[in-house]
Amino acid sequence: MQQVLRALAEPRRQEILRLLSGRELPSGEVATHFSVSRPAISQHLQVLKAADLVSERVVGTRHLYRARPEGLAELRDFLAEFWDSALARLSEAAAAEQERINNERSGST
Amino acid sequence: MQQVLRALAEPRRQEILRLLSGRELPSGEVATHFSVSRPAISQHLQVLKAADLVSERVVGTRHLYRARPEGLAELRDFLAEFWDSALARLSEAAAAEQERINNERSGST
DNA sequence: ACGTTTCGTAAGCGAAGGCTTACGGTTATG
């Protein structure tokens, strides 16, 4: 999960992922869409693959890559949980605050 | 959005964000929960604030921080769109593949 | 069999990032 976030934090890797959405492309062809060298793209692909955001299929001398929607789904779920717990704590805090106010109203000065 | 992803890519910042979920804490007290120095935490808080993941409220000499659930919501939406477009392209690709198969069945060899 | 295509990997470089120590500025406290 940490790897997923780190992989997505790099703008170029996001673009690569968009490019690989749906279609399956060989490493070299991916590189032609960008202004950096082919090895740079290859390294990015390794990072994306390590994060399970991309699948690799070797056929002959070519390495075909494709975006893995499930990889993003994992992040989506993680984020949803994060968000829910944040909201839960928020309402807890609101309740505690309300309690504080009530106590102040009844038993103060 | 890029800033949001970069901010969340750092594990320590995730923990800080969790710590600030619901409750509002002064910078110094946040620092006590970690093994790094207070300035380090302060810098992390600046990054989180720049990404709108945290709100700052200055009262006297203390700077109170609190997690901003809306900040996460932005990321959630962005990710949902990303995911949807990925699925859309995927079904496009599937349809094209089906079309290819059909053509092969009728007009080949 | 030999050259060519396709590709990952190693080495090295410059920039960015996270951390620490040192400092200064504002607000509370006696």
Place this chain on the structure above:
DNA sequence: CATAACCGTAAGCCTTCGCTTACGAAACGT
């Protein structure tokens, strides 16, 4: 008014990261 508390910022260090060039390995084409 002097001292202490709280905190952001600057400077410097070390690691990480993205990139390039150079290279080696595997499969393809003739």
